[in-house]
Amino acid sequence: MDENDIIEYRQDGLQVEYTDDNIRHLSDMEHVRTRPGMYIGRLGDGNLPEDGIYVLLKEVVDNSIDEFKMHAGERIEVCVDAGLRVSVRDYGRGIPQGKLVEAVSVLNTGGKYDSKAFKKSVGLNGVGVKAVNALSSRFEVRSYRDGKVRSVVFERGQIISDTTKDTMDENGTYIFFQPDDTLFLNYSFHNDIVETMLRNYTYLNTGLAIMYNGRRIMSRNGLKDLLNDTMTNDGIYPIIHLKGEDIEIAFTHANQYGEEYHSFVNGQHTTQGGTHQSAFKEHIAKTIKEFFSKNFEYTDIRNGLVAAIAINVEEPMFESQTKIKLGSLTMEPGGGVSINKYVGDFIKVEVDNYLHKHPDVSEAMLQKIQESEKERKAISGVTKLARERAKKANLHNRKLRDCRIHFSDVKNDRKEESSIFITEGDSASGSITKSRDVNTQAVFSLRGKPLNSYGLTKKVVYENEEFNLLQAALDIEDGLDTLRYNKVIVATDADVDGMHIRLLIITFFLQFFPELIKKGHVYVLQTPLFRVRNRRTKIKNRAVIAEADLKQTTGKKSDFITRYCYSDEERVGAIEELGPDPEITRFKGLGEISPDEFKNFIGQEMRLEQVTLHKTDQVQKLLEYYMGKNTPERQNFIIDNLVVEDDRPEELES
Template sequence: MSEENKITTEYTDDNIRHLSDMEHVRTRPGMYIGRLGDGSMPEDGIYVLLKEVIDNSIDEFKMNAGKRIEIDIDNNLSVMVRDYGRGIPQGKLIEAVSVLNTGGKYDSKAFKKSVGLNGVGIKAVNALSSRFEVRSYRDGTVRTATFERGVLKSDTTEETQDETGTYIYFVPDDTLFKNYSFHHDFVETMLRNYTYLNTGLTIMYNGRRILSRNGLEDLLNDTMTNDGIYPIIHLKGEDIEIAFTHTNQYGEEYHSFVNGQHTTQGGTHQSAFKEHIARTIKEFFNKNFEYTDIRNGLVAAIAVNVEEPMFESQTKIKLGSLTMSPDGVSVNKYVGDFIKNEVDNYLHKHSDVAEVMLQKIQASEKERKEMAGVTKLARERAKKANLHNRKLRDCRIHFSDVKNNRKEESSIFITEGDSASGSITKSRDVNTQAVFSLRGKPLNSFGLTKKVVYENEEFNLLQAALDIEDGLDTLRYNKVIVATDADVDGMHIRLLIITFFLQFFPELIKKGHVYVLQTPLFRVRNRRTKVRNKKALEDVKGKKGDFITRYCYSDEERVKAIEELGPDPEITRFKGLGEISPDEFVNFIGPDMRLEQVTLHKTDQVQKLLEYYMGKNTPERQNFIIDNLVIEEDRPEEEEKF
């Protein structure tokens, strides 16, 4: 063995470490909550912490113990959750919130259909909070324990006349969740989902009441951006509830839940629903329909209760269970039998709904057949292009890679022009970040049929790159990031791409996969020797280079940077992504990149907005432009660059 290959680091008893439960959670938080983040994304860790606390209160409600949950988030930083269930048994209170694999839900007799089964959730909240307080109200006494980063600081018991239940207060540790903030929209969506799945439950959120009287029917009514073409079909059974209708949108859209948990990535129950709803409708009409024609435009929700559910990760966003209980019927058969009986009966009883459904399916079939020749040609073209697709610089890890623990990180940047895509390509993470380059402005697809997706080479290649022709089950990237210049042309291209997704793949936006990349408008920098602001110097302590640099995304940030780095800093204004060097671009697409999620709500009136902004020129829009036209004067040359 050569000297170069010799092992030089000793491996001794001192290298073997034992971590306490709380130390282990803090050392490997990703194992317990998936990711950290700052709260700007709905999957960020602070929402997982909140969910883990609420799950326990929901489980109390499911056991008919407490119909009200109070949640207060103060200043978007600290959280209080109070339920009126039975309260954590006081003798084991400390262990219940600080010792892993300790809980009251392993016994199926007590918690048959629980979400929080693993004995981990609340302990992770404790370990990852700078302050954590738990109170258990039982039998006229309250036991209170406080922790800091998982370490017990106080433990008291006293008499009380308050109602039984559990109180949790926590402040996420800002040394882990840097610059975090809870976003109201994300929290409210989470809470509304809880109420849809638990009719009769009242959640008080910052003093406002949230409840649902009609379960999944309310969910569809509150979330559909296109009206159903027939009344929502809402059916309930033991341990299962479904609701669905057809709309005039393209594609399919599903909301699925297990034991009150929103399974955003579906799982065995959602797959069973898709299979059996299409089969039942096909058999009812006794026609040789394609399943894709039956499900085109379908918007649906399914909720099941599974005994001892198995999820594919601790964050519980995809069901892996094959059976409804360890010794019970399969999920597929249970869902299939319910749909076969109940949906078939409903359609026989409501012939008017069945007739509208039939017309919708036949219209989808007709359109598909009209596109058959174009579709075949486009697929062949896309297949050839995929062998050497100049527009796509792919990455190694994809969202559809079932067993890869980094699949959530997979993303694709949709860029304009070769210069911008070149900078991103050179600075990206080749494992998780792909790049798709547009050629100029894409076609305005508003008002066009899906035929254009196949006739337009650019749209067809983008569809093929994302692999969403047959739905989101095969989506290759978790984040679809539109990366365009922050000028008028860039904004127009951004709008055209989002219009394309809204028109033909709305679920991509509704499921939270589409983002806009925020890139800096200015670079402000100054030599270290000129910077007098001590904090600015401390922020870059130990980093190499003669300059201290601030990248600014707005005029306000530019002014602040000048104040910090003065006197006479060098200011550069970026006029396009292509002007940013790869060495600098790596700062903007790394772990701390700024993304703005494209969201879609029922109140957005999408069709009217698209008609106004993307439809044929209307007098209203022309008048709006004339009335609001602003001539922006160029900045003084000395402000551009020093």
């Protein structure tokens, strides 16, 4: 027998044959379905903006945006039906009909490789819409061109029908897709996430009208509109809005701590920044420092800065297929002007000119910088001692049970899984610590209720040991660039004290690190209120039940069905399902949940509620109302809305 025909090797001590039959070729569509993470990142169910269904929507809309950039079509119609099905219609040139099938089903096929046709496009790698096709249970594309419409329908990447007929409709492209619910389990498109995505497109493409479920979204002032629509604190001076060839910036200082940035490349929202955002941060501080001719610290100049930058780059290079961080170093492929120099030259000239022409703005800016400098110097002694204390504590920090993989690990493929649970007391942290994934999940334990930080200065961050250690654990003292955990998860008991602690922690972040919330890093862990267990009905087919339960059982060797319920409605449903006289346990604290059970609630399917901020959320007013002194208004609100809950299971059952 020829050794080239059969190769034998040992695996777990066994001889395994390796023959021609083991060599398998996957079609493009099969490869996408087999390895979806390579193309869209995480799958998810639609609760988070980074979930895969929004990547699918983005890939489709990107193509329509590119048509608008080529001055072909000024409106796009987006419809999301029942949170499950999506259609996008643009009025551009339409995909060339002769290559329609290849354009939506063959990888590395597209019209954007020719920079003459799509000089500064978002989607250059010929993957996007093909991934949408492969990962949808139904996908339909129509190309309207010159009185003809060709329509092709696919199911899970396999072509079902292909027709061409006459039409009177305008030129353009129509795409319908329904994500495959065998991949995106229990998914649903959330209106607020979709609307934010579409609004970002209009900020970057002034004059573009997007009709979203019949409502028009449009921007006439670009990034200035973005800041006006998203700032939750008032600006100290009018927004400075400057445009140049392939660059646009807008910024102001607000009455808040930290820095806040929105960055875009070719219309793509780079939520993790990149070379363009780093260049902006460097040169805006440098230019302002030189304008005032004072030896300001860059941190004082940027404290309270709220800014946005958008650039257009020829054939941009991103760090992943999801395109959330720019990796390009130059404005054009193969060299040319660096992005750092291009951004720096623009800021140096335009911002300096603006400040000279608007002395009222420069005076307000100077006052803000001086206030930041004064506060920093006032607490410099406390800051130095606190840093030394935190550095020593990090070596043997009893409050922190760290994980191995961190969000700041640039080259680690699992860095976005990195998370930290902020818990109350040793009991709750003990259960989580014993059941967590030590690779990606860290635990930080609070001692009782943290200090109410509302109305206090940043001095308290360094004077209060717990706040200082938490800041050090997250590594956010100098901004989010070094953030160690992608998800900061508040895990407290579902009782009054737990809710209060949750509010105190969120107040701390809102007060001193608002960008942590605005960038979507803060979550609240949802844990079950009840365990409902049937003590009478035994399971005959354990395998079937285990599959149906989807991790609802405790994992113990038991012949009884267990349901974990996150609300009274789920509890009632479990009682109806499991039959008469079930055993009901009311969890009053996380410490009451055993580690064996807890691993079900912090695994891949854990329930997280993201803490979000919107323009209508006036942060200072909210904090003053809920966390300020006991105002009569709040007392009356509590009295008018007080609900007394009787949590005795036996009475709840009746």
